[in-house]
Amino acid sequence: MPDDYIYTVDHIVRDSDMSICCRCPHCQDVIGIEGEEFAEVRGEQYKCRCGGWLEVSSTAVAIRRDGELPANKGIPG
Numbered sequence: 001m002p003d004d005y006i007y008t009v010d011h012i013v014r015d016s017d018m019s020i021c022c023r024c025p026h027c028q029d030v031i032g033i034e035g036e037e038f039a040e041v042r043g044e045q046y047k048c049r050c051g052g053w054l055e056v057s058s059t060a061v062a063i064r065r066d067g068e069l070p071a072n073k074g075i076p077g
């Protein structure tokens with residue numbers, strides 16, 4: 001079960017279908033997020049299909065396309 005904490009995501013990637021993806025800090029699945037440009041998704045909050053919320057850091061790093069997203073911290077602090 002996801003908890004209520006909105007975790008910050010520090011890495012984003014553009015998928016081969018050009019959608020922007022990040023790794024959910026709750027379930028660690030890679031999910032597509034709404035937005036055309038990296039600048040658009042930074043600072044935005046999204047809800048994963050697992051029910052957990054995340055916020056893309058305003059300084060989130062865009063990794064190379066099809067690169068492996070590092071795991072996100074599941075525990076705050």
Ligand SMILES: [Zn+2]
Binds near residue numbers: 025027028050
């Ligand atoms: Zn999730």
